[in-house]
Amino acid sequence: MPDYETFERDVLVIGAGGAGLRAAIEASAAGVSVGLVCKSLLGKAHTVMAEGGIAAALANVDERDNWKVHFSDTMRGGQYVNNWRMAELHAREAPDRVRELEAWGAVFDRTKDGRILQRNFGGHKYARLAHVGDRTGLEMIRTLQDHGIHQGIDVYMEHTILSLLKDGDRVVGAFGYERERGRFKIFRAKAIVLATGGIGRAYKITSNSWEYTGDGHSLAYDAGAELIDMEFVQFHPTGMVWPPSVSGILVTEGVRGDGGILTNKEGRRFMFDDIPASYKAQTADNEEEGWRYCQGDKNARRPPELLTRDHVSRCIVREIKEGRGSPHGGVFLDISWIKQKLPNSAEYIKRKLPSMYHQFKQLADIDITEQAMEVGPTTHYIMGGVRVDPDTQMSRLPGLFAAGECAAGINGANRLGGNSLSDLLVFGKRAGEFAAKFAKENSLGEVDNDKIETTAREALAAFERAGNENPYQVQHDLQEIMQHSVGIVRNENEMKPVLDRLKEFRDRANGVRVIGNREFNPGWHTALDLKNLLTVSEAIACAALERKESRGAQFREDYPNKDEALGKVNTIVSKAADGSMQVRLEPIQEMPDNLKQVIEENR
């Protein structure tokens, strides 16, 4: 075997967004050596794109808020297929995780009495999101990064992991390459935390960057861990739709939290037309009340624009399909209308939503203080991911942990805005803590040289092929199919053939030819990412077919209603001995009485 450079660390964290950084910080604070691998430069992960805020029941703005309300909101938003224990831990611990960021230098917007300010967001009963204008993710990642670099964490930037290495059942290392020279590296570790984020690049219209190819999902699946809830892909209701080059770029829900309204081409606020029964009691029934809510009136109920993302996306799709959309195939999102209410509305908008103002001004020639934006749904987030123990974040493979978007459980069938940043912090910390504990209790294992050799050979094969398949073209065609057939609106007739098509795509991926050499070659990187994209695409399609109902982010035309029995199960995807993908339904563990009561009290 060639002599690959080998690194040894107690804990290896793969991914350096919010969850990965928080895990690395925690593990390092526990006194173990930590390596942190990331595909891009440090501080560029997708967390930086999060705009709205971090959901945490600090009760700084509304004293009625507490962890119980946050827990109930999260479960209702997730349509009760969430892992209730994760939802509980998340709601209880998020406030401390936010306060900790302040102690590490984060500078949140303030209330009048000098505390952390909180804003309204979809599905949250009270103003709950700690924020910094509309660039909260940048604040969070920079705070974690600047704190982390002083902790002695070894950061391997622009490195990509290709496979996990096992010793028996235990995960004891990872094999990958660095982009600069294209050299392979072996990482031996006593525990590994996956924090690789999402799968957005499986779809054509997405808010995700090139990095989000389901790496952690696929690495874990291949190594033998289980994936759950893969059918639940969140299509954020408001992505940019025009001009074409920016389609999919996110428009924060904060626009609606601060008073923005959705209208169709007739000028109608169509969100009032369909309010789900479970939200009737807490949703405004007239425009005046909705505005009062956005202005902080505690007696007002929230406007229907702040219903959960799954529902808002579907209403937008309905308007477009029925011919009431905007000129470029979206609907209108208008914050400029508040000039009827506020004398200094332009200043207010620029202060509350500076990066949205900037983004539309620069990329679309639209002044959002004067004009409506055109928006439509964009692939944003996957609720599904690696199945983990709710307390420790360990998968069923000893030594393999997962946190953040690539792990699953907390969000159920639909994630509330703002619950991702808090998820990253709460479960990033837990993963780091328990990975360090595991590392202290175990020694380094033996890495599997055969696996290393096979992975290296497969990775280099694309340089030697005679074929002429272009990796970018394969990725593009896959995105088209997933967008069209396993997108917002699904049915069996569309999805079944996708499974066969994916087999063809595997052949195409195996026939991809890469030009140039190994040094920083994006064509090669794109070719290597295809395998992961195909795995998660198959998992999404399989799980979506298995769940024969509509719930949260999964909308089935052929099963348009909820099925009570399916509300008590999760879909589980795993790799069978013969290498094929298996999907099964598994009952959700019964919720303890005290939590049932919390939900009852917050109906």
Add this chain to the structure above:
Amino acid sequence: MKTATFKIWRGDAKGGEFHDYTTEISEGMVVLDAVNHIQATQANDLACRWNCKAGKCGSCSAEVNGMPKLMCMTRMSELPLDRPITVEPMKAFPVLRDLITDVSWNFRVKKKIKKFKPRPPDAPDGTWRMQQEDIDRVQEFRKCIECFLCQDVCHVLRDHQMHEQFIGPRFLIHVAALEMHPLDTENRIDELRNTQGIGYCNITKCCTKVCPESIEITDNGIIPLKERVVDEFYDPFGWIWRTLKRLSDKGLK
């Protein structure tokens, strides 16, 4: 459909040259779209960094027609299409490949800056109180997306290559954000003068001009820091006052 010709620099540390590419231009397109399109269809191995494509991550820094820019925020409609558009890597850092430079120096510099050190919490629950008007300035500095365009355009780094003596505008702003943080108790003035080379900045404001986040780097950050350095080292009355205060603070403890 309109077309545009690009001259994109291809090569590595040993050298390189401009290669010509022609691509179609659609409405609203930015330079990064064109580069990504060329990469996907004509030059799969064209190396460039990008992530968010919305001016929020600061990955796709390059020099477009000689100006330091984020490729994702540079609209094709801003550029004259009657002549080729040049795209080349940043000049203040060593080239790795094509549009990619080795920016690791920036990460090493940051590590040497003393970390945030807050005063004890104001409230029994471990929290602090700050007024919005007291943090507006720090929030302005914290908008920085670390694209390093300000480092690229700074003549001290770009022309004089004084990376060992001068930390550059990005990190002067980082120090300013820490020094002006209402909770911070650390003192970083000594290093600013002695090892971080604030004196090399002669306030030509090139950094401010290229900042995609419109941070007033020079006026709001560097100049106030220079004033603090002057106060600390060249003001004898201030020096006596602070020494006496330090001694009396120690005596009180």
